[in-house]
Amino acid sequence: MTREELLATAGQKYDEVPVLVLASAIDYATEKHAGQKRKSGEPYINHPLAVAEILIEWGMDIDTVVAGVLHDTVEDTDATLDELESLFGRDVAFLVDGVTKVSQARAGMRSLDSYLPHTKDNLTKLMIAVGEDVRVIIIKLADRLHNMRTLQFMSPEKQKKIARETIEVFAPLADRLNMGRVRVQLEELSFKYLMPKDFHRTKNLMDSRLKKSQRKLDRVRREVEARLKEEKLVFQMDGRVKSVYSLFKKLDKVGDIDKIYDLIALRVIVDDLSTGYLVLGILHDMYQPMYERI
Numbered sequence: 001m002t003r004e005e006l007l008a009t010a011g012q013k014y015d016e017v018p019v020l021v022l023a024s025a026i027d028y029a030t031e032k033h034a035g036q037k038r039k040s041g042e043p044y045i046n047h048p049l050a051v052a053e054i055l056i057e058w059g060m061d062i063d064t065v066v067a068g069v070l071h072d073t074v075e076d077t078d079a080t081l082d083e084l085e086s087l088f089g090r091d092v093a094f095l096v097d098g099v100t101k102v103s104q105a106r107a108g109m110r111s112l113d114s115y116l117p118h119t120k121d122n123l124t125k126l127m128i129a130v131g132e133d134v135r136v137i138i139i140k141l142a143d144r145l146h147n148m149r150t151l152q153f154m155s156p157e158k159q160k161k162i163a164r165e166t167i168e169v170f171a172p173l174a175d176r177l178n179m180g181r182v183r184v185q186l187e188e189l190s191f192k193y194l195m196p197k198d199f200h201r202t203k204n205l206m207d208s209r210l211k212k213s214q215r216k217l218d219r220v221r222r223e224v225e226a227r228l229k230e231e232k233l234v235f236q237m238d239g240r241v242k243s244v245y246s247l248f249k250k251l252d253k254v255g256d257i258d259k260i261y262d263l264i265a266l267r268v269i270v271d272d273l274s275t276g277y278l279v280l281g282i283l284h285d286m287y288q289p290m291y292e293r294i
Contacts (some may be wrong), residue, residue, distance in 0.1 A: 001046065001049045001050050001053050002049070003023075003026050003027075003030070003049070006022075006026065006049050006052055006053055006056075007019060007022065007023055007026070009053060009056055010022050010056055010062075010065065013056055013059075014062050018062035021062065021066060021088065022052075022062065022065060022066055022069065024087070024088075025066045025069045025070055025088060025092075026045075026049065026069055028070070028073075028079075028087065029045060029048055029069050029070055029073055030045045032073045032077035032078070032079050033045045033048070033072070033073070033076070033077060036076065036077075038150070038153070039150075039153035039154055040150060040153040044072075044076075047072070047146060047147075047150075048068060048069045048070070048071060048072060049069065050146045051068040051069070051071065051139070051142045051143050051146050052065050052066075052068040052069045054068075054142040054145060054146060055068045055138070055139065055142050058138070058142070058179075058182075060135070060138065061135075063089070063091045063092050063095065063135075064095065064135045064138065064139060066088055066092050067091075067092050067095035067096050067099070067135070067139055068139050068142060068143075070084060070088070070092065070096050071095075071096055071099045071100075071139055071143060073096065074096055074097070074100050075100045075103055075104070081093050081096065081097050084096055094133065095133065095135055095136055095139060098133060098136030099136055099139050099140055099143070102136065102137075102140055103140075134177065137173065137177065138177070138179075140170075141170060141173070141174055141177075141179065141182055141186075144166060144170045144186065145182065145185060145186060145189075147162065148162070148163070148166055148185075148186060148189040148190065149189065151163065151189070151193060159193045160193060160194060162193075163189070163190040163191075163192075163193040163194045164190070164194060166186050166189070166190045167186065167187055167190035167191070167194065170186055171183045171186040171187045171190065174186060184243045184245075184246070187243065187245040187246075188243050188244055188245050190245075191244065191245040191248065195248075198248060199244060199245075199248075202244050202247055202248045202251065203244045205247075205257060206241075206242070206244060206247055206263070209257065209263060210241065210263070210264070213263055213264050214264065217239055217264050217266060220266060220287075221237065221239065221266055223286065224237070224266065224268065224283070224286070225237060227282060227286060228268070228279065228282065231278075231282065233270070233275060233278070233279065234270065234271065234275075235268055235269060235270050235275075235279065236268075236269040236270075237266065237267065237268050237269070238266075238267050238269070239264060239265065239266050239267070240264070240265050240267065241263070241264050242260075242262060242263050242264065242265075247260065247263070268283075
């Protein structure tokens with residue numbers, strides 16, 4: 001993600017003036033992080049730019065995106081909160097301060113075994129209390145998601161430590177914020193590093209079943225979409241594939257993939273409860289419910 005690419009992405013979501021502020025923040029962070037490298041060898045500024053891109057994808061406000069660009073400046077450079085406030089406003093400085101405090105709180109907990117699992121809930125509460133504004137936690141989740149996506153450059157020991165903290169603290173935290181897709185991504189990435197053999201075995205098992213199941217789902221989707229349009233209903237429809245980690249946990253319980261009936265699923269989203277029951281009635285009319293699987 002380059003400066004120009006991030007600004008082009010932001011330009012599709014925000015007005016001209018906020019994008020100019022973002023450009024200024026990128027230039028400021030680039031100057032402050034000059035000479036710093038990530039474990040991969042790439043310039044450090046690539047990380048905050050990637051965090052900002054994630055925040056844009058999540059539909060966050062411009063102050064949160066700007067804070068995402070600046071989130072490591074106070075902790076890792078000579079930047080000060082007063083300077084950030086004078087340049088980018090009180091909200092941005094407040095958010096960066098919150099992310100910095102969360103990072104500092106975690107840094108004091110060197111050993112996972114010293115606080116997990118007994119105090120992992122306390123860490124979650126601490127992050128929320130320190131954050132005050134939920135946007136602080138959302139920036140931290142974006143930060144962790146990008147770090148997990150680039151975890152291959154860390155040592156095996158650090159990979160496992162970061163992955164364990166992610167799956168036991170950050171993934172549940174995302175779930176508490178109703179960020180289910182983020183939770184799934186964090187769990188999936190963590191599972192890959194914590195239990196690589198189980199991850200690849202489960203993924204191969206899933207891949208072997210998906211092609212056949214996907215064809216069935218595509219057919220059902222076409223049928224349902226045609227019927228609901230015929231009934232002149234307003235709806236959205238999407239499909240989902242069970243995550244590898246979720247499948248692993250379910251296999252651990254039932255033992256046989258043939259006993260797992262929600263490997264893939266179709267969601268019909270409507271605006272109100274009465275329309276939901278109407279759609280349910282239509283689906284029961286189209287297909288025979290298998291009550292023993294409910």
